[in-house]
Every structure is written in structure tokens, then in C-alpha cells.
Amino acid sequence: MELMKQMEDRFTRISELARRDGVEAELLVEAGESLKLSVSEGKIEKFDASQSQVGGLRVILDGVEGYSWTEGLEGGDLESAYAEALQNAKFAKRGGPVAPAEHVTLYSGAEVTEDPSLFNDSQERFSIEEKIERAKALEREAKAVDPRIAKVPYNAYVESKGEVLVMNTKGVRARQRSSGVYCYAYCLAKQGEETRSAGETSFTRFADQVPIRETAHDAALQTIEKLGAVSPATGEYPIIIRNDVAAHFFALFKNYFSAKAVAEKTSLFATDRGQHVASPLLTITDEPRLKDGIGNRVFDAEGAPTAKVDVIKNGRLENFLTNTAYARRLGLPHTASAERSARGVLDIGFSNLVIEAGKDEFSALVKRYPKVIVITSFQGYHAGFNEGSGDFSLSAEGELWENGVKMKPLKGFVVSGSVKMLLKDIEMVSNRLCKITSSAVAPDLLIRSLAVAGSA
Amino acid sequence: MLQPSRVKKVLDVALERGAQFAELFVEDTYSSNLSLIDSKPSQAVVGRLKGAGIRVFYGHEQIYVTTNDLSEVGLLKAARTAAAGRVGTSGEVTRIEAKDFSPARFDAIHTYGTKPWEYDRDKKFSHLMRMDRAARGHSALVSQVEPMLIEKTQKILVANSEGLWAEDERNYVRVFLDVTLEEQGVQESQHARAGRLGTSEWFDTVDFEHMATDVVDRAKVLLHADFAPAGEMPVIIDNGFGGVIFHEACGHGLETTSVAKGGLGFCGKMGEKLAESCVTAIADGTIANTWGSLTIDDEGMPTKKTVLIENGVLKSYVVDGRGAKQTGFARTRSGRRQSYKYAPASRMRNTYIAAGEDRLEDMIRDIDYGIYAKDMGGGSVSPGTGEYNFAVREAWLIENGKLVKPVKGATLIGRGIETLGRITRVGNELKLQDGMCGSVSGSIPTTVGQPAILVSKMLVGGR
Incomplete structure (x- = not known):
């Protein structure tokens, strides 16, 4: 131009x-x-x-x-x-x-x-x-x-x-x-x-x-498919977060993995580098050159060339994302993750947040327990998430599955938990990644148990 | 901002393919954000937004084109793009010309003083430090303080092919304060917001120390709160920002952008009784120097006060120019937009539930088991179904007519029009609160408000 x-x-x-x-x-x-x-x-x-x-x-x-x-x-x-x-x-x-x-x-x-x-x-x-x-x-x-x-x-x-x-x-x-x-x-x-x-x-x-x-x-x-939905009974349920929902859900707290959040004391994992913060089934990377990726970038907002970064590998927190200032300030490797719009200030962020696919078919996840709720959408992400504590309480829609068979659509319920517990309670990871419609990509995740509030 | 002769030329080009209406919106906005973190300056950003939007109508079809190029060449190019958006017609078109402009005169509702670039940055730094020191001095548990001062001066021109020529200047000032407390590895945050349609000397009147200590006290409550119970129960939503539920779950449904699509359950309900007689709701752009007020809307119309619901009966929608054409309802001069980057749409101003007669203490006393939502967080509403969700920042469990303990992590869900019908008591202390509202025409300053209200049954999500 x-x-x-x-x-x-x-x-x-x-x-x-x-x-x-x-x-x-x-x-x-x-x-x-x-x-x-x-x-x-x-x-x-x-x-x-x-x-x-x-x-x-x-x-x-x-x-x-x-x-x-x-x-x-x-x-x-x-x-x-x-x-x-x-x-x-x-x-x-x-x-x-x-x-x-x-x-x-x-x-x-x-x-x-x-x-x-x-x-x-x-x-x-x-x-x-x-x-x-x-x-x-x-x-x-x-x-x-x-x-x-x-x-x-x-x-x-x-x-x-x-x-x-x-x-x-x-x-x-x-x-x-x-x-x-x-x-x-x-x-x-x-x-x-x-x-x-x-x-x-x-x-x-x-x-x-x-x-x-x-x-x-x-x-x-x-x-x-949502017609005929009912509200579930209040209780604890095994929960499958469908792959597209998981991508949006993890994007909600991706800032925890920023070195800036560590320095500003707003990261829940500030002292956990090198520690196992999640199930060994969870691997998260930042992939700036992802095939068909929406957030692809060959250089970051400071002009530094980008490369793939392991953030969590098999449950272990490997790296925080950094720009030049925070790499120097915290003595961390420079990951070329500077992010800035022309109207904003220099920050740090993922290019494409990618949760690695697992080995199990989706059908294996829904058969893991006699009764499981599959989340097909969360609403009110920002309102229902407390960044300071990592607690969330999100309005949801979903499906009730029993013994691997879809029984009925669900509406009008709230799913509550904490990010720290959720990461550790990931019990199965499917082999199907969601369609790329944002700069986050994820497979289906089976969570051992979360609190559900419904009106049935 | 621009010469009338140039504007007329631009509108005539926009009309050349047979549009019935053309409008030019020009904007020049100065903004400043200053903030602290770790007791040091964190963000210091000044911005200049400058551009124009050209809108044309072919019947109900709207074409909107924006540009940063305010030269005659740039504006004419944008006008041609707008005209060329009309496709599928054949043969001769009936072409009209823009009428000569008649500059509009408006009564001054709001008073302004020192502009952001005239107010000393040292004083702004001093205000930020006052908040930081007060918060940290109030509790040793404070681990982070993030105060921010925001200022904006927006100059606009609206001119249209019907001869309207309206210019206005709007000034906004706002304070944000986020505080985080940490105790034995547990973190909780709280925030305060205050803003008005006004200029920077307002900062001299703000009690920053009170604001800071109050936020710390409210964060302490969360630090020691249990999780909220789950299930359906009566809920008292307190005054002020509690009005966000009415704003999101009902107010958006009353906007003609929603009504024209048949969404959110309020379409076709004009004149019907939707709520108990204790409920009256108002949208008012005329309150002097109030955050959601205007002098003219973004279609150049002088602002006004509108009764939306009177004693439970639906009396008016929130109507902009396009909405009036689409639905046939009277225009409430509610065309608003974040900036020239958006076409205007029907949007709220200062929108609130009017004061009733009940005392908060009496409402609490009459509940056996329920929730008192003292401070609301944000939320959202599904535009198709009207189903909403809202986080409660600070809530208290009510047992046998008494507040027994603070609870956190409560989310309220429901459907707007059903919840409106379940408001059974309205308190006598109205309070307004500034906020930002995001919708089809961007993020705009709006005021929410209400006295305390009792909703007889809501689903509370907790643990």
C-alpha cells in the first residue's frame, strides 16, 4: 500500500x-x-x-x-x-x-x-x-x-x-x-x-x-437440536467441554500465562513455573505459524520473529510468554509474544493458543461415566469468571448423555468451579480438534466433576 | 468541522443511485487514559480519532461507509462507494438532491470546563497516587491497586439530505479503581467506577480516599465469603448497578433493533401489562451532566425523556430513525453510536426503574430464605431468546428475614420478560450508576439504575 x-x-x-x-x-x-x-x-x-x-x-x-x-x-x-x-x-x-x-x-x-x-x-x-x-x-x-x-x-x-x-x-x-x-x-x-x-x-x-x-x-x-431442552437437577456431574467451547473457555484465562501478569501479580500461576499445574493429559502451546491459523504472525508487535512456545507440556508449566521488557525484568526466555494494537500499550499474548489433541474418540469420553453432561455453549464468560481467584460460575447449555447415548438437550443451568481444580481434573482428551474460528484451538475435554445448578 | 458546500456535494454523490436519504457523520475525538500499577505510572496514552461515516437508505436497506480521509477527494470516494452499494436495480432511478442546510440550535443542558489537554498531568498523577496510597494504607492485605483516569472530548457534525445540520461537543470523564487483596494464597478483587458527562475539573471534587477504602472493604467481604447456594429462590437486587439486569434483559429487548427482528420477547407487546404496577421504567437523555445524557443524539435529534413502562404497562420502545421507519413507532431520539466507525442504532441513555415505596429493610425482613445481591457484576443476554446471565459481585444469604453471611460466586440466570413479571416490590431509594454498553453500534456511555427490587423467584447458580 x-x-x-x-x-x-x-x-x-x-x-x-x-x-x-x-x-x-x-x-x-x-x-x-x-x-x-x-x-x-x-x-x-x-x-x-x-x-x-x-x-x-x-x-x-x-x-x-x-x-x-x-x-x-x-x-x-x-x-x-x-x-x-x-x-x-x-x-x-x-x-x-x-x-x-x-x-x-x-x-x-x-x-x-x-x-x-x-x-x-x-x-x-x-x-x-x-x-x-x-x-x-x-x-x-x-x-x-x-x-x-x-x-x-x-x-x-x-x-x-x-x-x-x-x-x-x-x-x-x-x-x-x-x-x-x-x-x-x-x-x-x-x-x-x-x-x-x-x-x-x-x-x-x-x-x-x-x-x-x-x-x-x-x-x-x-x-x-436444542429444541425440547430442559434444566438439569442441581448436583455434581462429570462434564465434557465440547472442543469449540473448550477453545473459548481456555482463551478466558490465557492471560495467566503472560509474564506481565506474573509481574503484576494477577497470574494464578505466578510461582508455578516448572511445577505440574494440570493433568498430564494437558499440553498447551502458542503456535504463531499454525496451519490455517487465524492468529498467525511471523513477527510480534515489537518486530521480533516468532516461534512455537511450549506453555504447558504434559501438565507441567514450562514457560510464560514474554516480550523484551518482561523477559529482562523476570529473567525469562524471550518468546517474542509482544502484542499491541496501534491504539493500545505494549502487552503480551498468544498468537494461536493450541491445546494438543489426545488419543480418545469422542465416543469414549461420553461412555466414561453412566451419566455425563456435554457443554455445547457457555454464556457470560467475562461476568462469570473471577480472574483474581480463578473461580467461575457460567450459564450454560448442553446435552445429557447416558451410557454413551445422547438423551436430551439441556438449558437453564450454571456450571461452577475453579480453573486450578479444573486443569487437574481433566480425565480424558479427545482426538478431534475444533474447527478454527478464532485464535484458540482445542479438543473435547472430560472433567471429572463440576457443580451444576439447575431448576429441575 | 466541514464547509456546508463540501458536505452537500458529498451527500448529492451518495444519493446519485436513487437513495431516499443520505447522512454524513463527522467526528474528531481526543482521548486520554492514564493509570498506575505497582504505585507507578502504567499506561499513558493519548489518542486522536478522526473520520466520517456516510449512510444511505434505499427503503429499509441501509448502506454505511466509513473513511479516515476527510479531504473532499476522500469523502467523495466514500460517497461513491455508498452509492455503488445499491445493486440489482435496472433502468432509470429517481434521483433526489440534498436540501439546503438549516443549522439546528439546541438549548445547552450540560456545563463544561477544563478540557483534558488543559488539565495538568501532574494533578492527574496526584489523583492516581491518592487512590493508590489510600487503598494500600487501609489494609495490609492489598496486593495490587490499579487506578485509572479517562477523559474524552468528542466533536461531531451530523448533516443529512433533509437539510439537517447539527454540531455538538461531548466531554466525558471517568475514574476506574481495581484493587486486589491476598490472604493465605487466596486472591479477591473489587472495583469502583464513577463517571459523568463533564470535564476534567470534576476530578478535583471526587473523594478518591473514600472510593479507595470502600473498595478495599468490599474486597475484604469477598475474601471471607462462602460460595453461594444453588437453586431457585427470591432475590433482592440492590439499587445502582443492580439496574444492569433491567438494562440487559429488558432494555435491549425494547430497542427497535431487537423489536424489528422479533427478538427478546417484547415485540408485539405495546400497551400490554408486562409487570406489576409497582414497575415504571424510564429512558432519559436530559439529566444534566449525567454519564448517559446527550444534547443531541447521533442522528442530530435533540434528546428527550421517554417513559418505557408505566405502572407495568409497555408505553414505548427505544426508537431511532431507522427503527421508526421499520416499526412505525414514534422516534424517541435514541440513535447512538460509539464513533463514526458505526452506523447509529436505537440505544439506551440513562435508563432506570423509577423509585417505588418499599424500604430495603422491609423487603429483607419478609424473606425466609433467599439472596440479597448487593453489588452486581456484568452479564449478557442471548439476543434470540432473551435468556440472560449475570454475576453477583457481592451477595448475602438471607435467612428468616436477616442477612446471615456474605456469599460469592453467584450467577443469576433467567429470561428478561419473565423476570420483569416477577418484580413484586420496588424500593424507595433510586440510585444511578455509569456504565459502558456494547451492542450493534459499538460501546457507548449509558447509565443504569434502580432502587432495590425484589424478584420473587430466580435461578441462582452457586455451589
Whole structure:
């Protein structure tokens, strides 16, 4: 993109200012375009097209950071943003002298080569009429599955493409383009007075491979399967967290594995590196180059090249994720896990959180106990999770299985427990990983026992 | 922000494929976030959001295009993209032109003073340190304190093809405080929030020390609480942020974005008695300098006060311009959006259950076994079914008319319209609380509120 070339030129001026002021500076630019099409009763309900650009500046003065960002990217805008970031760095210095280990500095290293697999121009090969037809097909196909599908109130065909540039005054320059297409359908089924809802999402990097029909069908079938649901009796049950739900559930507390959370005393596992914190069946990795991964990145937000990191291996906590500052501060290996949006501050995060698949078939998990609840969705993740204590109490939907046979759908219940106990109580791990629809991937997990509150 | 002649040119291009309506929303927003962690500055971020959104309508079909490029070339390009979004028509189109603008004049409801860039950063640092010191000084169990000051100045222009030209400036200030306590390996966190539609000199009036010690005291309660019991029981939801359940489980169902889809159970219920006569609910954008207030909405309409439910009877939905066209109900001037990045949608403002007559003590006294939800956490609602879930941050077990012990980990679940029908008593002390509401048009400042209410039966998830 022309913009990125201009930004590289303008950063030359920022570098001059930084040299004059005796500071280090880093520029993160994000630019992109997106299109979202939603349909209601065969007509376009939402046609949103956006063009966006933002530059984020990080200035380091005597080891402390100040930030600013701007959506105006003309020469004067960027210089004003630099001045604000410098003022903020001076504000941050009010905390007093910085201990040598906490002295923040910029990453320096070789230029990283762009990953060509993350971007293609397939979106350009389809007309707007064809894209609208895809959005309409999502609704139409879902409704055609069963007359009890009353509506598809939330559906969309979403395209996006963008580019990220990281440059700093230590010579780092890293640039990556990416593109992708999402589609989702969220159905409402009616049977008498009862209404149930469910949805399905799909992602691909290729606009000619969007599984519209499959997504619509899966959404409709999942919704129909929920009809006739009852609330279970209150008690303790063995619980299977279905693979797609497990992926979202583990993403809820992934911050525990950040070195920043360790330093800020918000990680539940702050003192557990090298210890067995989970069942030996559990292995979690960060995989920045996962096949078909959504969170793939060849460099992190500081421009450092990425690689796979073992976080938990066979139940043992091997590594916390780090950026340059926290690797230095805590004396940990640098895992190149810096994360930052142009509008935010430097943080640490997973690229793709991957829970390794086990050896058992799903059918073996549901036969493990005479009666088991399979969780098909959790709601209210953030409200129902206490990050400080690791306790959770989540509204859920699911299925009751007895002796390996699905008996009935369940609704209106709450599952409670603690993350620490849950990790240790993983009794079986299935061999089927969920479809990739987010930057977390997981198999089905059988938990020995969790508290269930229902109204039966 | 822009010359009328340029705006008219942009709207005319947006209308060139036969749209019946075109609107331009332009925004220039300055924001500042400053925070501490470990008693030192943690985040110091200033941002400048600048862009425009162009909306056109073909009947009920809406096309929305955004751009950061506010030059004439950039805006015309976005307008052409919006016009080109209309496909499938053939032959001649009936083309209209944008009317000449007539600048709107509004009464000033809110007063503003010192802007965020005029207020000294040293003073902000001093306020943050006051919270940090007060919290740490109040208990040796405090392991972490994270105070934050947020400021935002948003300048907007709304102009449309019907001749509307409305400009406004909104200022927001907010304080966040998160505190973590640790005792024998057990951690518990609590937080406080306070915010208003106003400017930075408001910080000089906040009792930061009281805010900090109160949060620490509330976290201590959690540290020594048992887990909540599980099952169905009567629940008293206290005033203030307790109103989040009405907001999420009922308020969103009253928005025409939901009504038009037939969701959440409130569609087709206008004029019906949905609750006991003690329940009256209001959405009000006119309360001076209050977090969820406005002068004009994001469609350029002067804000107003709307009675949604009166003595249990549904009187009005929350209606924006598009919702009025889709449903035929009167516009309540409730078109709102986070920024130019979102098309406006029907959204709440200061939305609350009005005060009733009961005293909280009497409500507690009349319960044999139940829960008093003193402080609510967040929650969510399924837009299709209206089923909700909410975490209770601080709860107390009621036995034989008395509060016997604090309990934690309680989650309340149910269905909005059913819970509304189970409110049997409404307290006499209304309290409002600022919050952020996320929905189709982004995250916006809204106020929730209520007096204490008694719900005769709710499912409580605990252990």
C-alpha cells in the first residue's frame, strides 16, 4: 500500500526528533478495509464498508514509556502524536527512577520476511453482486433446513484485508499484509412457545472457499437440536467441554500465562513455573505459524520473529510468554509474544493458543461415566469468571448423555468451579480438534466433576 | 468541522443511485487514559480519532461507509462507494438532491470546563497516587491497586439530505479503581467506577480516599465469603448497578433493533401489562451532566425523556430513525453510536426503574430464605431468546428475614420478560450508576439504575 511507503518516509522525521530529544521511538501502523453484509428476510439489512488507518507511537525516555495514536497520518499529525507520546513518557517518569531490570528498551534485530500465505487477492475476483448473493444464501440455506427455523436474525458475510508495519529507531522494520473472510449464521428455532438459538461461524483466507452452505446448515441443525431442552437437577456431574467451547473457555484465562501478569501479580500461576499445574493429559502451546491459523504472525508487535512456545507440556508449566521488557525484568526466555494494537500499550499474548489433541474418540469420553453432561455453549464468560481467584460460575447449555447415548438437550443451568481444580481434573482428551474460528484451538475435554445448578 | 458546500456535494454523490436519504457523520475525538500499577505510572496514552461515516437508505436497506480521509477527494470516494452499494436495480432511478442546510440550535443542558489537554498531568498523577496510597494504607492485605483516569472530548457534525445540520461537543470523564487483596494464597478483587458527562475539573471534587477504602472493604467481604447456594429462590437486587439486569434483559429487548427482528420477547407487546404496577421504567437523555445524557443524539435529534413502562404497562420502545421507519413507532431520539466507525442504532441513555415505596429493610425482613445481591457484576443476554446471565459481585444469604453471611460466586440466570413479571416490590431509594454498553453500534456511555427490587423467584447458580 502507498500509505505504508509514506509512513516509512515520515518515520525518518520522527527518528530525527527522537535523536534530538534523546529518546527511542517505535511506530506501529495498521491500515485496512472491510466489508460486512447482513441480510434480513432476503433483503440487505447491513452493508458496512470501512477504510481505516491508525498510527501508534511508543516513546521511551530513560527506560519508561509514553504512548499516543492518531488516525490522521499526515506529516503534522504524526509529529503532534510524537509530542503527546513524549509528554506521556515524561508523565511516566514521575514514578521515580527505574530499576535496571525494569528499564524498557526497544527490540533490535534483523528484518523479518513477510509470510505470503496470510494474504491473497481472492476477494477482488468476486463482484459486489456475488458477495450479496452469498449473504442472502446464508439466510436462505439455514431456513431451508427445517420449517422450525423461524429466523436467522444474525448473519453476515465479512471480508477484510489489512497491513501492519512496525518500525523503530533501532532499525527494526517489519511489514505484513493479511486477508480473510468470515461468514456466520445465528438461527432462531420455534416449536410451540419454545424458542432456541444457536449459530455457526467459518473462516478462510480464500474468498473462493467460503463454506456458505455448510455454515448455514450447521447453524440450523445445532439450533434444532436444542429444541425440547430442559434444566438439569442441581448436583455434581462429570462434564465434557465440547472442543469449540473448550477453545473459548481456555482463551478466558490465557492471560495467566503472560509474564506481565506474573509481574503484576494477577497470574494464578505466578510461582508455578516448572511445577505440574494440570493433568498430564494437558499440553498447551502458542503456535504463531499454525496451519490455517487465524492468529498467525511471523513477527510480534515489537518486530521480533516468532516461534512455537511450549506453555504447558504434559501438565507441567514450562514457560510464560514474554516480550523484551518482561523477559529482562523476570529473567525469562524471550518468546517474542509482544502484542499491541496501534491504539493500545505494549502487552503480551498468544498468537494461536493450541491445546494438543489426545488419543480418545469422542465416543469414549461420553461412555466414561453412566451419566455425563456435554457443554455445547457457555454464556457470560467475562461476568462469570473471577480472574483474581480463578473461580467461575457460567450459564450454560448442553446435552445429557447416558451410557454413551445422547438423551436430551439441556438449558437453564450454571456450571461452577475453579480453573486450578479444573486443569487437574481433566480425565480424558479427545482426538478431534475444533474447527478454527478464532485464535484458540482445542479438543473435547472430560472433567471429572463440576457443580451444576439447575431448576429441575 | 466541514464547509456546508463540501458536505452537500458529498451527500448529492451518495444519493446519485436513487437513495431516499443520505447522512454524513463527522467526528474528531481526543482521548486520554492514564493509570498506575505497582504505585507507578502504567499506561499513558493519548489518542486522536478522526473520520466520517456516510449512510444511505434505499427503503429499509441501509448502506454505511466509513473513511479516515476527510479531504473532499476522500469523502467523495466514500460517497461513491455508498452509492455503488445499491445493486440489482435496472433502468432509470429517481434521483433526489440534498436540501439546503438549516443549522439546528439546541438549548445547552450540560456545563463544561477544563478540557483534558488543559488539565495538568501532574494533578492527574496526584489523583492516581491518592487512590493508590489510600487503598494500600487501609489494609495490609492489598496486593495490587490499579487506578485509572479517562477523559474524552468528542466533536461531531451530523448533516443529512433533509437539510439537517447539527454540531455538538461531548466531554466525558471517568475514574476506574481495581484493587486486589491476598490472604493465605487466596486472591479477591473489587472495583469502583464513577463517571459523568463533564470535564476534567470534576476530578478535583471526587473523594478518591473514600472510593479507595470502600473498595478495599468490599474486597475484604469477598475474601471471607462462602460460595453461594444453588437453586431457585427470591432475590433482592440492590439499587445502582443492580439496574444492569433491567438494562440487559429488558432494555435491549425494547430497542427497535431487537423489536424489528422479533427478538427478546417484547415485540408485539405495546400497551400490554408486562409487570406489576409497582414497575415504571424510564429512558432519559436530559439529566444534566449525567454519564448517559446527550444534547443531541447521533442522528442530530435533540434528546428527550421517554417513559418505557408505566405502572407495568409497555408505553414505548427505544426508537431511532431507522427503527421508526421499520416499526412505525414514534422516534424517541435514541440513535447512538460509539464513533463514526458505526452506523447509529436505537440505544439506551440513562435508563432506570423509577423509585417505588418499599424500604430495603422491609423487603429483607419478609424473606425466609433467599439472596440479597448487593453489588452486581456484568452479564449478557442471548439476543434470540432473551435468556440472560449475570454475576453477583457481592451477595448475602438471607435467612428468616436477616442477612446471615456474605456469599460469592453467584450467577443469576433467567429470561428478561419473565423476570420483569416477577418484580413484586420496588424500593424507595433510586440510585444511578455509569456504565459502558456494547451492542450493534459499538460501546457507548449509558447509565443504569434502580432502587432495590425484589424478584420473587430466580435461578441462582452457586455451589
